[in-house]
Amino acid sequence: MDFSAISPVALIVSLMAASTPILLAALGELVVEKSGVLNLGVEGMMIIGAVCGFIAAVTTGSPWLGFVFGAICGALLSMIFAILTQYLMANQVASGLGLTMFGLGFAALLGHKYSGIKPPKFHSIDIPILTDLPIVGPLLFGHDPMVYISILMVFVVWYFLNRTRAGLVLRAVGENHDAAHALGYKVIRIRIMAIGFGGAMAGMGGAYLSLVRVPQWTEGMTAGAGWIALALVVFASWKPGRALIGAYLFGGVTVLQLNLQAAGLSISPAYLSMTPYLVTIIVLVIMSADKARASLNAPASLGKLFHATT
């Protein structure tokens, strides 16, 4: 076995790319949950984003259009969930599961003519001199634009939730929908917009998987990334900054185990493939163990049904 083949700089660079899809999806879900809605369909929206983004990018030759189209399709799919839970008052857990199952099936259906194709290349930024700097160059200036966009989105979501009036209203709806309704806020409309945002972010994260991370389309390629994003929201205690840390932690574990597999560690690769899921469980346990702290940031109306009687 040869550990020297694993370069720390290359490891961190690939870690950031590996974290980007779950970071995007987790930020979207964070906003959804802050509005008091639990959408378990992240996995389904991600895979729809992955396939739609892939098809758009291959057809038009532009990865950028792929990301946009992936986000649009993710948001469209999330509207099924929005109608079911907001207008038809269906159980959110069951509706979210349905969204995931439908999304996985429908994505496979859309994509079955597209497997084995290479998507157009999405180039990393290349700033003369800066990118060529040793260590700092690849770490700070060598990523593709989506990595920077995902980090920017951390700040945008934080700013929106904590520094804008609209963000305050959204949080109010998530904390107590009856009070927010009594104050005249449109609970259902706000929640539907949040769900749509969550869908778009998950779709964009999915498109990143199929366009940059893998990069190709295969059935079921999200392999639980959407569920890890959901766990990440709990890990982050509904705070965008912590979602970034969490995503990079999970990305790190994923990349490290892949590197260990490649380096030929003498245990079955199947055991190494388990690690991201096991780490998710362990982190979830640690974060949930302190009940008082865990419930401090959780939106009080999370997952509850809302029906305006007047």
Add this chain to the structure above:
Amino acid sequence: MLRLEQRPEPSRAMQIATPIIAVIATMIAGGVMFALLGSNPFTAIRIIFWDPIFNDVVASYTRPQLLIKAAPLILMAIGLSFGFRANVWNIGAEGQFIMGAVVGGGTALALYPYESFIVFPIIIVMGAVGGFLWAMIPALLKIKFNANEILVSLMLVYVAANFLSAMVTGPMKSPVGMGFPESRNFNEYQSAFNSELLSNTGLHFGVLAMMAAVVVGYIALTRHLFGFQIRVAGQSARASRFAGVNPNLTIALCLGISGALAGLAGLFEVTGPASKLSTNFPLGYGFTAIIVAFLGRLNPIGILFAGLLMSLTYIGGELAQFQLQIPAAAIQAFQGMLLFFLLGVDILINFRVRLKTKGVA
């Protein structure tokens, strides 16, 4: 404009009517989907829902399949339905299904080639134990550390699938399998093979276990204190504590029962229809069972019919794949759609739709 008006009491008629409405709506929406895929929607619907039972050419093969595919779905859905009623969301039945097959099947492989009538009962118990213990992980983490059982049980599906793959490439790999990642074939091991009990019916031990689960499940739910307790726990956690329900025990029981039943389903599947452990063994039955549980209204009798219907869509889907070149994934999308429609029309149970009259409220 339409307006929703709360019913004074949930409508019993709608409770029975809504699954039927949902199935019809799914057929229509599915027909549109098949038309978009370039197939005749009427032919597709006929192939999926009619031909597996009534077509003279294929039915002799497909009719027994109906019970074979329905058995694991119903067995798992009954276990899940208890938890879903009590708001304990075990969505990792797929993982418990795999672990039941690995533990039970692994025991059989360890006993090979010892032939005795006692072998089959032992591996049945081991299958249930495998699923039970796997489900106890989210249960204990929920009780001790308040960890979300949805996420933990789901993560464990991926862990179980990787464990299966480690087993069939390592200790459980068949010595006569020419290096393929699969175990010894169970139909070469008489004492452990879950054979068809009556030829051409699809009836095997798993089907008998499924039937027993329907009866026991129905009695437990409607006539036993346990059924009352989980129904109260689901409707109001606070009220249930006053009624003397121990919430932690409810979590452990709901996850334990569903895990054991999923483990049983996995064991009967691997020693019978699948006939060997391999990386292709998990087919997503654990996830489809969630749809079956809801389609059956979380009621064992309803689940029996829902499981048969879902089994029909699997078999019909395979036929449609074969005859119309409809991709396999279409049927998965179709099943997802069914769950959407079902959840959507559920509102008719508690609300009625009224035309909104103009005027001052």
